[in-house]
Amino acid sequence: MFDTMTLTKATAGLCGAFLVFLLGKWVAEELYHVEAHGEASYVIEVADAGGESAEAEVDFATLMASADADKGSKVFKKCSACHKVDGTDATGPHLNGVVGRAQGSVAGFNYSGAVAGLGDVWTPEHLNEFLTKPSAYAPGTTMSFAGLNKADDRVNLIAYLESLQ
Secondary structure (H helix, E strand, O other): OOOHHHHHHHHHHHHHHEEEHHHHHHHHHHHHHHHHHHHOOOOOOOOOOOOOOOOOOOOOOHHHOOOOOHHHHHHHHOOOOOOOOOOOOOOOOOOOOOOOEEEEOOOOOOOOOHHHHOOOEHHHHHHHHHHHHHHHHHHOOOOOOOOOOHHHHHHHHHHHHOOOO
C-alpha cells in the first residue's frame, strides 16, 4: 500500500502546499506593507474626544524626585528575561551599575553597532529616553524591547537601577 512513490507524492504535496503558503504570505506583505508604498492614500481625521489634554507635562527632575525603587524592582521583571543585576551577562548586558556607566562598555559583551557607537554615559535622562523606545534612541539596536510607555514606570525603574550601584 505505501510504496516509495506514494510517500514521494505525499511529501511533494506537503512541500508544494507549504511553498504556496509562503508565496502567498510574501505577496500579501508586498501588497499591504505601508512603508513600501509611501504615505496612506487617505487619512480620516477625527475630533479629539476630550478636547485639550488635561494631563500637564511634568519635567523629568520632578518625576525622578518622586520615584520609588521598590516599584521599579517590580517593573524590572519585564527586563529580567534578558538582563541580570548580579554582574553576569545574559542575552543583554548586566544592569547593576548602569547609571553613570559609559554606553556600550560592559567588557566581554558583544553590543550592536548602534549601542556601541553611542559614546556617552548612561545618565537618568539618557535612560529615560532609551526606555521610552529603544529603537528610536539607538536606531539599529538588536534590543527587541518595545519600551515603557508610562513615565512613572521609567523613573521607578531608573531609581531601582540607581539603587544597585
